[in-house]
Amino acid sequence: MKESYRLAGDDELVKASLKGDKLAFSEIVNRYRKMVARTVKGMLGDSVYSEDIGQEVFVNLYNSLPEFRGDAKLSTYIQRIAVNLTLNEIKRRKRFFSMFSHKGGDEMSEIEIADPENEEKREAKEVVNKVLMSLDPKFRIIVVMRLLQGYSTKETAETLGLPLGTVLSRLSRAQEQLKEMLGKL
């Protein structure tokens, strides 16, 4: 990979990608893959489907780059694509599973722990995954933004395109759901 792209700003990478420079786009993928993984895997669980959705996020980004005007940060733009795709996937799973069983699609998410270094770390990830999966998707997305992305309530609202008041009320509803869940763990 071109060394210059490692130091390049997002604007430069976007411009080069628009000209068809795949190396520049590779740098965008490398730069934001962890951020996308936190959203997608936080929402869907650690499964092979999450990997597919992650790829889909970047393919969609590449195809929509000509429409990216730079009004928002590139990270926010990618995050929005990731959120939309994961929420659509949850809806699709719910529809699919409601046709064949009375269980919700969310419950089918696999939670796999990749290479746990020790029991304590494995447990920590298990607790986080269990807590996230226990939440309703509309509350879960807000907790993912706060807990895994470290966003403020304002940033969460901007990324999700929701009014600040809605985010705050969903956070308090999530708090109620979590209190019960954390007690059981």
Add this chain to the structure above:
Amino acid sequence: MKPEEIKRIISESIKGDYDTGKIPEILENEGVSYDFGKGFTEKVIGRLSGISLTMKGDAEFRRSLNFAFYRIALTGAAAIVILLISLFLMQDSFSFNSLLGIGDSVDESIVYLITGF
């Protein structure tokens, strides 16, 4: 970090006014990290190359089709012109009957209709 501590962090993160900026880093240090598998970037680029190859293939096919159609249309037009010239040379006219290969003589038609020969 003990699970109790993780639970406390989760609870804190949901409070609207809590500064969550450092939480992802703390969790990552405790093994709560997320990433895609090996070769993820290559797979994405592979999918993009696949898309552009398909698009290139489609464009190539359309171009070939246009070229073939152009050639067929030209050959067809030339054949029609030759047919018209040969008809004119044989029948000395461009009338509808000459196009259908029927003679212009009314008598012949009447004789045919009456006798069947």
